[in-house]
Amino acid sequence: MSTTIAQVSPGTAGFDHARVPLVVQGVALDVATIHRTGPLSPVVFLHGFGSTKEDYADIVRHAEFSGRAFLAWDAPGCGETHCGDLGRVSIPFLVDTARALLAHFGVTEFHLVGHSMGGLTALLLAHAMPERVLSFVDIEGNVAPEDCFLSRQIIDYPADDPQHFFDEFILRTHGSPAYASALYAASLRHKVRTGAVAGIFRSMVELSDHGDLMDKFLSLPMPRMFMHGEQNATLSYLPRLREARVRVEEVPSCGHFPMYSNPLHMWSAIAKHVAS
Known part of the structure; x- marks a missing residue:
């Protein structure tokens, strides 16, 4: 199978598109x-549920990343990626997709950044191939049961109709008092296929409750940073991360979405971590 690459003129987007x-x-x-x-060395980005690869496109706008290769993609069930069976999408499926894309692009060693769902996917990827990951930035990716404030709604608000569940999920999210929640909720119908929601959410809950995620995270040998929004400074495990010499980065004026609420702080922190 071949890759279709759409070249972008220099001075415009600053990156290339490819369908794989x-x-x-x-x-x-x-x-x-x-x-x-x-x-x-490239930075590999994994976006969160309800987001897309474009969360990270602005890497080309920041001088700190000059000369830095990068790779980002729309996860199956999200954005512009087409998936032949949405019911098969889960976190393990997303990990295998990441492995396949790394192989396709010939990426051997890389810096890894993941947000939320992408942070959980990145954690499992880093745990599976620690010798290849140069550094890891986990932006509020799941490491404990308390992180399932979005995904656990698949259990707390059961619905026989997947579309009804997703519609109600969007309404609840839109009304949340957290930073950027309404902005995030407004595009969910355009960025996520309804058929992928249940599989993603159920696997996130299962892994957060029973996947020993904290132990996996703390056992990683590469430099690690856990980034969280100011509104989530009460996460119970933050002291444990600090004790384990994980760099904990709090983003001011921010909830779960630093790329929407405070992108300048997010990019500066990522750049410093990757450079170090």
């Missing part, structure tokens, strides 16, 4: 990616 056909766990995918090459 893959087969993961027997499911046909057509993955939408953005990337650029460069002399410095």
Whole structure:
């Protein structure tokens, strides 16, 4: 199978688009990616539930990342990626998709950044191949049961109709008092396929409750940073992370979405971590 690459003129976007056909766990995918090459080790970005690869496109706008290659994609069930069987999408499926894309692009060693769902996916990826990950930035990715404030709604608000559940989820999210919640909720219908929601959420809850995620995170050998919004400074495990010499970065004026609420702080913290 071949990759279709749409070249972007220099001076415009600053990165390239490519659609990558893959087969993961027997499911046909057509993955939408953005990337650029460069002399410095790449940063691989994994977006959260309800977001897309464009959360990270602004890496090319920040001088701290000059010369830094990067790769980001829309997870199956999200954005512009096409998935042949949405019911198969889960966190383990997303990990296998990441492995396939790393192989396709020939990425061997890389810096890893993941947000929320993408942070959990990145944690499992880093745990599976720690020798290849140069550094890891976990932006409020699940490491404990308390992190399922979005995904556990699949259990707390059961519905026979997947579309009804998703509609009500969007309404609840839109009314949340957290920073950027309304902005985030407004685009959920456009960024997520309804058929993928239950599988993603149930696997996130299962892994958060029974996947020993904190132990996995603390056992990683590479430099790690856990980034959280100011509104989530009460997360019970933050002292444990600090005691384990994980860099904990609090983002001011922010909830769960630093890329929407305080992107300048987010990019500066990521740049410092990757450079160090």
